[in-house]
Amino acid sequence: MASNGIKDKVAIISIGCTPFREHWDKSRDDLVIDATKQTLEGVQLASEDIDAYWIGTAQSGMSGLTLSMPLKLEGKPVTRVENFCATGSEALRQACYAVASGAYDTAMAVGVEKVKDSGYQGLNAFPMPTAGTNRTLTAAAMYSLVLPAYAKKFGVDEDELRMVVAKIAEKNHFNGAKNPLAQFRREMSAEAICDMAAVAGKLSVFDCAGVADGAAAAIVVSAEKAYEYTDKPMFIKALSLVSGNGSGLIDPEYDYTTFPECAAAAEDAYLQAGITNPREELALAEVHDCFTPTELILMEDLKFSERGEGWKDVLNGNFALDGPLPVNTDGGLKSFGHPVGASGIRMHYECWLQLRNEAPKERSIPQTGRNLGLVHNLGGYPGEMVSFVSILGTEID
Amino acid sequence: MGGLTPSGVRAVCSHDEDTATMGVEAARITFSSLSGSVNPSAVWFSSSNPPYMDKTNANVIHAALQLDTNAAAYDFGGAEKSGIGALKAALDSSKTLLLVQSDIRTGLPSSEDEGHGGDAASALLIGGEDEGDLIARYLGGSSANEEFIGRWRDPHERHSKSWEERFVVTKYLQLIDSAWQEVLSLTELSSGDISTVVISGSNNRAKNQISKILGVEKPRIDLFEDVGIAGTADATLLLTHALETSEPGEIIALVVLSDGIEVLLFEAGNQKNQSKDTISSQINSRNEITYQRFLQWKGNLEVQPPNRPAPSRISASAAARESEWKHGFIASKAEKSGMIHMPPSRVSTNPEDQIDTMDPISMANTSGHVVTYTVDRLVYSESPPVVFAVVDFVGGGRIPIELTDIEAEDVSIGMEVIPTFRKVFTADGIHNYFWKVRPARQ
Numbered sequence: 001m002a003s004n005g006i007k008d009k010v011a012i013i014s015i016g017c018t019p020f021r022e023h024w025d026k027s028r029d030d031l032v033i034d035a036t037k038q039t040l041e042g043v044q045l046a047s048e049d050i051d052a053y054w055i056g057t058a059q060s061g062m063s064g065l066t067l068s069m070p071l072k073l074e075g076k077p078v079t080r081v082e083n084f085c086a087t088g089s090e091a092l093r094q095a096c097y098a099v100a101s102g103a104y105d106t107a108m109a110v111g112v113e114k115v116k117d118s119g120y121q122g123l124n125a126f127p128m129p130t131a132g133t134n135r136t137l138t139a140a141a142m143y144s145l146v147l148p149a150y151a152k153k154f155g156v157d158e159d160e161l162r163m164v165v166a167k168i169a170e171k172n173h174f175n176g177a178k179n180p181l182a183q184f185r186r187e188m189s190a191e192a193i194c195d196m197a198a199v200a201g202k203l204s205v206f207d208c209a210g211v212a213d214g215a216a217a218a219i220v221v222s223a224e225k226a227y228e229y230t231d232k233p234m235f236i237k238a239l240s241l242v243s244g245n246g247s248g249l250i251d252p253e254y255d256y257t258t259f260p261e262c263a264a265a266a267e268d269a270y271l272q273a274g275i276t277n278p279r280e281e282l283a284l285a286e287v288h289d290c291f292t293p294t295e296l297i298l299m300e301d302l303k304f305s306e307r308g309e310g311w312k313d314v315l316n317g318n319f320a321l322d323g324p325l326p327v328n329t330d331g332g333l334k335s336f337g338h339p340v341g342a343s344g345i346r347m348h349y350e351c352w353l354q355l356r357n358e359a360p361k362e363r364s365i366p367q368t369g370r371n372l373g374l375v376h377n378l379g380g381y382p383g384e385m386v387s388f389v390s391i392l393g394t395e396i397d
Numbered sequence: 398m399g400g401l402t403p404s405g406v407r408a409v410c411s412h413d414e415d416t417a418t419m420g421v422e423a424a425r426i427t428f429s430s431l432s433g434s435v436n437p438s439a440v441w442f443s444s445s446n447p448p449y450m451d452k453t454n455a456n457v458i459h460a461a462l463q464l465d466t467n468a469a470a471y472d473f474g475g476a477e478k479s480g481i482g483a484l485k486a487a488l489d490s491s492k493t494l495l496l497v498q499s500d501i502r503t504g505l506p507s508s509e510d511e512g513h514g515g516d517a518a519s520a521l522l523i524g525g526e527d528e529g530d531l532i533a534r535y536l537g538g539s540s541a542n543e544e545f546i547g548r549w550r551d552p553h554e555r556h557s558k559s560w561e562e563r564f565v566v567t568k569y570l571q572l573i574d575s576a577w578q579e580v581l582s583l584t585e586l587s588s589g590d591i592s593t594v595v596i597s598g599s600n601n602r603a604k605n606q607i608s609k610i611l612g613v614e615k616p617r618i619d620l621f622e623d624v625g626i627a628g629t630a631d632a633t634l635l636l637t638h639a640l641e642t643s644e645p646g647e648i649i650a651l652v653v654l655s656d657g658i659e660v661l662l663f664e665a666g667n668q669k670n671q672s673k674d675t676i677s678s679q680i681n682s683r684n685e686i687t688y689q690r691f692l693q694w695k696g697n698l699e700v701q702p703p704n705r706p707a708p709s710r711i712s713a714s715a716a717a718r719e720s721e722w723k724h725g726f727i728a729s730k731a732e733k734s735g736m737i738h739m740p741p742s743r744v745s746t747n748p749e750d751q752i753d754t755m756d757p758i759s760m761a762n763t764s765g766h767v768v769t770y771t772v773d774r775l776v777y778s779e780s781p782p783v784v785f786a787v788v789d790f791v792g793g794g795r796i797p798i799e800l801t802d803i804e805a806e807d808v809s810i811g812m813e814v815i816p817t818f819r820k821v822f823t824a825d826g827i828h829n830y831f832w833k834v835r836p837a838r839q
Contacts, residue, residue: 118706120704120705120706121703121704121705121775122705122775124705124706127706127708127709129711129712129715130711130712130715131711131712131715131716131718131719131722131723132708132711132712132715132716132723132821132822132829132830132831133719133722133723133740133831135797135798136708136776136777136783136821137771137773137776137783137785137797137799138705138773138775138776140773140775141771141772141773141775141776141783141785142771142797144771145769145770145771145787148769148810149769198772198774199774199775200771200772200773200774200775201771201772245746246746247746249795249796249797250736250737250738250739250746250794250795250796251736251746251795252768252789252793252794252795254795256769256787383797
């Protein structure tokens with residue numbers, strides 16, 4: 001048994017991302033075309049130059065036709081993948097492995113979600129025929145279980161902890177306000193968020209990720225060919241995925257203060273990349289802030305904070321844009337909304353901008369000489385989730 | 398209540414209950430009161446308000462109680478009298494039978510029907526002495542019948558109508574003497590032998606007058622102030638209450654005024670209801686709701702649900718496959734590690750267990766504690782918000798599950814809860830039955 005990884009074997013040579021919006025005037029196909037066009041143009045390639053495609057979408061389309069038809073691809077292998085909220089990253093992961101295996105020279109991962117055509121609030125899964133015994137709780141309510149559990153375990157006052165997670169939203173809105181691609185471009189104070197009505201546990205609507213349409217795409221080639229396309233490729237240092245067994249739902253030992261799938265995926269990714277001290281080695285991290293308590297727990301599961309200390313690090317500004325380890329510098333799911341298939345690739349897009357020093361000045365991370373970035377997704381609920389972690393870098397070791 | 402406000406309180410079927418689920422809960426109390434085990438050869442369900450037509454509701458009760466496959470399940474439907482009729486037929490048979498009688502009253506807002514009605518279910522096990530000590534012995538019964546239009550409902554309508562009460566009273570008064578004399582002669586008893594007269598029926602005026610005729614000044618057994626008139630379930634509910642509060646050897650007359658008169662005589666036995674959920678204890682541990690919520694639950698006031706998709710109908714084949722879990726709350730327990738899996742699983746989360754080494758384990762009669770909880774104001778519900786709790790059961794097992802019969806502000810960590818059989822939602826006319834938890838009665 002080994003998770004060998006594909007460190008420095010594959011590189012992203014171009015990546016693109018549409019604005020994440022309520023795109024009332026754009027179809028799923030429009031978004032796919034916009035993202036792929038931008039990405040292809042970045043390296044002056046045409047769609048026929050790509051050998052294989054992966055299209056990630058949770059429920060905006062089925063099969064490879066979701067991509068091959070709008071792009072009018074001829075004779076290309078296109079695979080549709082779905083892995084809950086890690087769908088976009090999963091598409092990228094498959095494309096990277098395909099290139100690493102030598103099966104293809106160039107591969108493209110595309111992520112898209114057209115959420116806003118449903119007419120409902122939030123994200124709603126397609127109903128599958130069931131016996132009707134499955135839980136029907138919203139994700140917001142499931143993640144709201146974290147707050148009282150964390151407060152109790154680490155002896156934090158519940159009202160103080162509520163303010164801590166609101167500070168996470170405040171930070172992400174602060175970053176998103178500077179990002180033209182983000183859906184929400186307004187700063188929000190933690191105090192204002194705390195004053196809002198609760199919709200799930202203590203969480204208000206502004207503790208939840210927004211809901212938006214969007215698409216993103218990335219082209220990967222082998223590391224040795226990367227410089228043929230760009231001076232600054234982004235090398236894949238690690239790709240990790242853990243799909244949980246649901247034990248958190250039935251195990252009385254599970255206490256809702258950690259997401260073991262995320263901790264395991266991070267552990268695997270750090271090993272693949274040779275990272276021993278993520279806090280000191282990473283330049284930034286894009287993490288899955290679907291709800292504010294999620295980001296708090298992730299700071300500990302990803303080893304950015306000691307257990308039980310994450311809340312203090314949040315208050316200390318450790319993860320702020322100018323902090324020692326900036327997190328969600330583009331505004332996160334909080335500001336972008338969460339078109340499920342696209343989010344993972346959107347997060348890689350932000351790492352691309354920041355590591356290549358191409359992010360606009362007003363939201364550039366401090367130049368510390370670090371050249372590694374981390375992307376994290378999770379999909380599912382506390383107790384039953386999938387988790388993805390990648391590490392990206394601008395230099396080959 | 399709107400309109401003429403009668404005194405007392407009324408029992409109300411919750412938004413996630415129907416006559417089948419209330420019947421299941423009543424039957425669970427009945428079984429829990431037994432010292433030994435009894436396997437009825439059939440379950441007979443009576444209701445004027447069945448969740449399904451055409452389809453047999455007793456099958457749902459059969460499944461929830463995990464009765465023997467060879468136990469029959471039948472519905473007695475339509476008239477209120479189908480309750481007492483089923484009881485009499487059961488008493489006259491030599492079978493061991495489970496009777497479940499359940500009703501939801503559907504009077505229009507501000508009507509007398511609404512004001513007088515109460516939703517309730519009762520369950521009785523009918524059998525011989527070879528099944529164990531009797532709670533009551535049936536001595537005999539009589540009927541007096543005549544066709545008259547007193548109360549009626551078009552099958553396609555939700556609300557019943559009644560003829561002028563004064564006319565209906567005259568019909569019952571004409572019949573009581575015949576029924577009463579008949580039962581006394583059959584049982585060779587006199588009026589003086591009868592210590593308790595219980596009168597059931599929807600017509601209060603008739604009940605009062607017949608009380609006087611039978612020499613009952615103020616009925617000892619009357620749930621009008623605490624439950625209301627419970628339609629099909631009314632007679633057996635009153636009988637159950639009488640037996641819970643009587644002394645061994647007492648003779649109880651059950652007089653039912655429902656499209657004719659039925660009189661049944663019982664002698665209270667030595668056996669008492671062993672369950673802590675007596676009718677009195679349930680009345681004492683009630684939750685009160687607002688009239689707005691009452692109207693909402695009765696379907697007389699439509700409220701805006703959260704802007705989420707309404708649930709789609711469940712799959713018949715999936716429900717059949719999962720029936721033990723869905724209806725019976727049967728989990729699985731790994732042979733080696735003892736880890737309990739809800740829902741049941743063929744593969745354990747504990748790697749020391751081998752695949753397919755699980756034993757079924759019923760969680761229906763367990764109790765647990767709230768480990769943590771949340772209130773979901775976003776999810777679709779017929780009565781938002783949804784209270785949701787992570788529950789650890791005594792003896793093992795954890796499940797995140799909906800907590801019902803509670804207001805969001807009354808939940809607390811550590812609270813004792815027990816499983817309860819409910820209707821989660823209805824889609825395409827199919828009721829999705831499954832288990833929730835509710836606060837344990839103290």
